[in-house]
Amino acid sequence: MQKIIVLDDNEDILEAVSLVLKRKPLEVVALRDPGELMNNIPSHEPALLLMDIFLGKDDGRRICRSLKDNPSFDQLSVVLFSAQTYTPESVEASGADAILDKPFSVKTLYKIIDQLAISPGMVK
Known part of the structure; x- marks a missing residue:
């Protein structure tokens, strides 16, 4: 089963996105604290990370850049x-x-996931 990490500091958004993703054959790891991300990526080996840009004091763009610059996580x-x-x-x-x-449609979310992480046809 494919794993996806969702990171958002807004509990309502985090819960809504997680519920939508759990309707499909996906394992969802929901995180509110950006500080937990680096411990969860190696242990869960997700196919995809969905992350808010604005995370309180943290910036998702900065976190993304540091992941892409790290050979362990660049894929x-x-x-x-x-x-x-x-x-x-x-x-x-x-x-x-x-x-x-935001707001984005469920259809758009599934399309992006299908393109980036999931076997074709798994998420519709």
Whole structure:
């Protein structure tokens, strides 16, 4: 079963996205604290990381860039999402594989996951 880590400091968003993903054959690891991420990636070996850009004091773009610069994690697909304003250049510089603007549709979320992490046809 494919694993996905979802990181968002907003409990409501985290719960909603996790519930939507759990409808499919996916194992979801939900995290609120960016500090827990580096311990969870090696132990869970996710196919994909869904992460908010604005995480309180942390910035998902910075975290993404550090993952992409680390040879141990550079193959991890990362999708950033945000309801706030960001520059496309900052997302590109982060190395993220995709960006979703909140609110996003379930269909759009599944399409991105299907493209980046899951065997074709597994998530519809």
